[in-house]
Amino acid sequence: MFLFALAAAAGCDGPHPQLVSALFVDGENPDGVVGSDESIVLTFSTPVTLREPVSSGVRLAPATHDLGFYLVRAVEPRDFTGLPDRLRDRQLLVVVQGGDRSVRTAGCYPDCPDASGVSVDFDRLGIETADGRRVHGLSNTVDLSQRDPGPASLVSAEWIDVDRSNSVNDGDELKLTWDRKVGIGEPVRRSHNEVPEDMLVLPVSGDRLDDGRVRTRLEQRAEERTLYAILGSSPRLSPAGVFDPDEFSVGDPTGLAVRGTSILRNHGIIDVFSRGVADASIVDLGGGLDLFVPIRVPRPFEQGVLTEHTATPLPGGLVLVTGGMIPTSGNVPQVLETAYFYDVNSGEWSAPLRMLSPRWGHTATYFAGPDGARGSIDDFVVIAGGWNQHRNPLRTCEVVFPFDDRPEFRPVHGLEGLSRRAHHTAHALEPWTPTGGGTHTTPCGHLVLVGGSDGAVLCGALELIDFTLYRGRTERGFEGFILEGRIHVVGSLAFPRIRHHSALVGLPEAPILFVYGGRGAEGENINALSWSCEALAAPELFAFEIHWADDSTPLWSVTRHRLPVDAIPGARVEPVLIPLREERANLLLVGGSEEESPIDDGELSTAYRIDIDLGRDPIVEYLRAGRMIAPRSQFASTLLPSGHALIVGGRTGGRPTNRVEVFDPASNEFEIYGSRLRQPRYEGTMTPLSEEEWLIVGGAPGGEVYRRPEW
Known part of the structure; x- marks a missing residue:
């Protein structure tokens, strides 16, 4: 139509070129309003020449419309006009440099009240024809039009953590930013601004804005290009990641898109031209805090994937990392015989300390020394x-x-009769009572070893070691501390097992040992490689009680309590027991292997509170405590000062993940955490450095420090 009009005008007789069109070129954020640094392309019926740029000569109708300051110049090769290049010798460019933004491109002058018409004063412009003749008078008036910019596009989506929990909850907000001014359309306004289910596309399985009980609502605020979605009840979104079209299972990074096409637009949101929106491209859900900070680590941890190590918290912001194994290009992994101290105060690692033996699948347990003071030389x-x-x-x-001034590894003497065992658990029993003055011979700590394998059979015996500390000559000839141990078999597991978990609860002088899960079988001398070994639930409970000998030496008695086998959670290999900060002896049972357990993934993702009534005959009660976003095993965990449990990394679907979840004991629900590990990790450790920071090593090259939000 435009080219036909141009050809017709070119064929007309007359001294003046005809003004064929005035096409507004909107800025990066189309709004249909002529503003600063935007332009109007004037196209004439014949080639025209402008002797020099001028700042007058363009007239608007009606007279109330005003361009303000502008400059008329020739079209240059770099200019975008939206029209074919062959017409450039017939065009002039009006560059708007200021104004009151009263000019709108309704595209229907003179029929619409907000539309604008454009004409030019040839004398003020100083236009000449191609043969050099000066053009005089006024041109005809044309409609100020604009090409259809297409539907508005969603540029970004950002999660706003309104309640500062760093997890996505009801009442949190999504800030949706578009490429132009937008507003809420009539279909949404009619439903009290509730977001229809078909408006936003969430391609990740399990993602949702709400569960339908309380619907998500749209709000329009001062920002012209932004709408806010106020999340409804029980939202499930994973911010702070990059959406991967090949990874769209529950818990993967959230992506958002608008449902609609350029033909069938979504009119729940409209742009400045009163047209609906549509955008098939998916944007990442940003927002959240960057709480996992990479740190420098010793060379072995940087070059390989460290697993089967220990990381023990020490007073003063120290962590001791010992042993472990690192896969190599061959079939035999590298087993480490080194240990390192990490100091949160300096952010530095110690030089490697040589252990007496390479180890993996071991335990490392901290004891305050005989003086009872944490952080002293006898720890x-x-x-x-x-x-x-x-x-x-x-x-x-x-x-x-x-x-010590010169930390070194030394043997523990007197343990020749100790069982061989690996993949066991270990716990320190307290208290101990030092005697005054001189050399101490009173036991200064007690260690109980639970489960494990000696390579041939599973270990059923509960072995308790009393430690005695004195000063003497070390193996290297220096004066220093010597540690001796005395072994007591204080009980046995009904189900010898490996890859289980255990926890101590209750008062220090009368602790309760609770054991759950793993692989094993009921009986004695269970072959570690036998097919009779299976995934277990098999909870067991042992009550420890301290007695005092005449010489003030503490003696422990242990009673095994039978537990009912009904209404217990299913079998789990490598589950985790997290003590919760509550008055009762309360544990959180979470996770476990998805490969060797006979129960399905849905049950493995279900967590349980384990309430232990610490009476004369302890009573154990299992209460469902929500479900993890996805089943996982071999993860790290910690209990935050707030009482929330943080679940970090692990394996999901057999692959390492960088996902983080948090369990809220008040709501009994798991929530997706608003921060992720720097990289996927499994079989890593998460060790407290202080109430604000935790060290994460293993399961991937490198290390990280988690820093709790400062709110």
Whole structure:
């Protein structure tokens, strides 16, 4: 139509070129309003020449419309006109440099009240024809039009953590930013601004704005290009990630798109031209805090994937990392015989300390020394059991005194009869009572070893080691601390097991040991490689009670309590028990292997509170406590000062993940955390450095520090 009009005008006789069109070129954010740094392309019926740029000569109708300051110049090659290049010798460009933004491109002058018409004063412009003749007088008036900019596009989506929990909750907001001014359309206004289910596309399985009980609402505020979605009840979104079209299972990074096409637009949201929106492109859901900070780590941790190590918290912001294994290009992994201290105060690692034996699948347990003061020179850490580099189980223990002037690993004497065991659990029992003056011979700590394997059979015996500390000559000839142990078999597991979890609850002088899950079987001398070993639930409970000998030596008695087998959670390999900060002996049972358990993934993702009534005959009650966003195993976890449990990394669907979830004990629900690990990790450790920071190592090259939000 436009080219036909241009050809017709070119064929007319007369001294003046005809003004064929005035096409508004909107800015980066189309709004249909002529503003600063935007332009109007004037196209004439014949070629025209402008002797020099001028700032007058363009007239608007009606007279109330005003361009303000502008400059008329020739079209340059770099200019975008929206018209074919062959017409450039017939065009002039009006560059708007200021004004009151009263000029709108309704595209229907003179029939619409807001529309504008454009004409030019040839004398003020100083236009000449192609043969050099000066053109005089006024041109005809044409409609100020604009090409259809297409539907508005969603540019970004940002999660706003209104309640500052760093997890997506009802009442949080999504800030939706568009490429132009938008508003709420009539279909949404009619439903009290509730977002229709078909308006926004969430391609990740399980993602939702709400669960339907309280619907998500749209709000329009001062920002012209922004709408806010106020999330309804129980939203499930994963911010702070990059949407991957090949990874769209529950918990993967959220992406958003607008449902609609350029032909069938979504009129729940309209742009400045009163047209609906449509955009098939998916934007990432941003927002949240960057709480996982990469740190420098020792070379072995940087170059390989460290697993089967220990990371023990120590007073003063220290962590001791010992042993572990790193896969190599061959079939035999590298088993480490080194240990490192990490100091949160300096952010530095110590030089490597050589252990007495390479170990993996071992335990490391901290004890305050005989003086009872944490962080003093007589504090010690006992390394127990594990596998060596030949996959032989170890019966030896070694000890390090982290606050000694020259920390080194030394043997624990007197443990020749200790069982070989690896993949066990270990717990420190307290209190101990030092005697006054001189050399201490009173036990200064007690270690109980639970489960594990000696390579041939599963370990059923509960072994308790009393430690005695005195000063003497070390193996290297220096004056220093010597640690001796005395072994007591204080009970046995009805179900010897491996890859289980256990926890101590209750008062220090009368603790309760609770054991759950793993692989094993009922009986004695269970072959570790036998087909009779299966995934277990098999909860067991042992009550420890302290007695005092005449010489003030503490003696422990242990009673095994039978537990009912009905109404218990299913079998789980490598589950995790997290003590919760509550008055009762309360544990959170969460996670476990999805490969060896006979229960389905849905049950594995279900967590349970385990309430233990610490009476004379302890009573154990299992209460469902919500479901994880996705089943996972081999993750790290910690209990935050707020009482929330943080679940970090692990394996989901057999693959490592960087997802983080948080369990809220008040609501009994898991929520997607608003921050992610820097990279996927499994079999990593998360160790407290303070009430604000945690060290994460293993499961992936490198390390990270999690820093709790400062709210």
